[in-house]
Amino acid sequence: MNDVAVLEISVRHADGTRQKLTVDSATALVGSGSHCEVRLPAEDAAVEQLRFSNDAGGVFGQVRSLERNVTLNGVPFVEGRLLPGSVLAVGRVELTVAVVETLVARGQAKQKRDSSRQASYALAILGFPLGFYLLLSQKSSDAALPNEVEPPPLFAAASSVQCPETEHDAALAVAAEERRRAETARERAPFSGQDAVNAVVAFRRSAACFTRADAPERASDSVQQADALERDVQTEFHLHRVRLERALVTKSYEEARTEVRLLLSYIGRHSGAYANWLLSLDRRIELQFSGKKQ
Numbered sequence: 001m002n003d004v005a006v007l008e009i010s011v012r013h014a015d016g017t018r019q020k021l022t023v024d025s026a027t028a029l030v031g032s033g034s035h036c037e038v039r040l041p042a043e044d045a046a047v048e049q050l051r052f053s054n055d056a057g058g059v060f061g062q063v064r065s066l067e068r069n070v071t072l073n074g075v076p077f078v079e080g081r082l083l084p085g086s087v088l089a090v091g092r093v094e095l096t097v098a099v100v101e102t103l104v105a106r107g108q109a110k111q112k113r114d115s116s117r118q119a120s121y122a123l124a125i126l127g128f129p130l131g132f133y134l135l136l137s138q139k140s141s142d143a144a145l146p147n148e149v150e151p152p153p154l155f156a157a158a159s160s161v162q163c164p165e166t167e168h169d170a171a172l173a174v175a176a177e178e179r180r181r182a183e184t185a186r187e188r189a190p191f192s193g194q195d196a197v198n199a200v201v202a203f204r205r206s207a208a209c210f211t212r213a214d215a216p217e218r219a220s221d222s223v224q225q226a227d228a229l230e231r232d233v234q235t236e237f238h239l240h241r242v243r244l245e246r247a248l249v250t251k252s253y254e255e256a257r258t259e260v261r262l263l264l265s266y267i268g269r270h271s272g273a274y275a276n277w278l279l280s281l282d283r284r285i286e287l288q289f290s291g292k293k294q
Contacts, residue, residue, distance in 0.1 A: 007054055008100045009038055014092035022100070027053045030095065031065075044068070044091030052082075052097050059097050061088065062258055066269065076192040078265055079258065145248070146281055151274040152267060154237060155230055158201045163209035175209030178202045179222060186229060193266030196233045200226050237266050253285045260285075 007023040030038040033047040046065035062079040165171040182202035189196035203226035210219035247256035260282045
């Protein structure tokens with residue numbers, strides 16, 4: 001007998017009913033689509049809302065649609081490692097994921113390997129004609145992908161921020177409130193690109209109001225916090241752009257769709273030409289290449 005790790009997904013629905021599903025695979029899709037291993041109501045989840053994968057490091061989760069908000073233990077979530085007991089919320093539904101060990105007979109495992117080997121032989125018989133067809137069709141498909149446009153500046157709003165108050169006490173109150181808001185948004189930054197951008201804006205508004213309230217040391221500290229976070233966010237945004245480019249070059253289309261969603265989390269879905277390009281790219285990949293690595 002052999003140990004095989006499978007995913008066990010527990011679902012708590014809006015009416016309080018619970019459902020436990022075992023997925024005999026290293027990956028599982030969660031959504032309202034009929035092809036998903038875990039089906040959720042359409043009012044709670046997109047067609048493909050979440051993807052879980054099991055590897056040596058544990059369970060990894062990815063949000064595949066930004067149309068619905070997803071939280072992990074109450075914090076906005078895009079992708080990351082899921083610790084035991086973590087609760088994901090999608091709409092009115094809560095989910096937990098765990099890895100469980102099951103036993104399968106060695107004969108069953110051998111049968112699966114034999115079936116896989118037979119499939120390989122069948123592909124070998126098809127040989128060159130099939131490969132030539134796939135090459136031609138892939139070239140025409142890649143040519144249909146939309147050309148990239150330049151992204152907008154992430155911190156355009158932060159560069160011109162001003163304190164909305166002119167009176168000393170009022171400016172000091174706004175400065176303290178903006179500082180608290182910035183620190184809260186910074187805590188959520190690892191899970192939300194937009195929160196990272198908002199944190200920088202709040203730090204800079206805090207600095208402007210501390211300056212207006214004659215508190216130069218506190219203003220300087222807010223500026224330093226804003227500068228450091230802005231550098232980190234710019235670096236992360238650039239890395240996601242590079243990863244998207246690499247995923248397209250290597251034809252890793254599922255990875256490309258993940259990077260599209262992460263980039264959208266920084267700029268929003270209604271921010272102009274770059275957002276439209278990302279959405280168009282995501283839609284084209286979904287129609288032509290979804291689920292394929294060619």
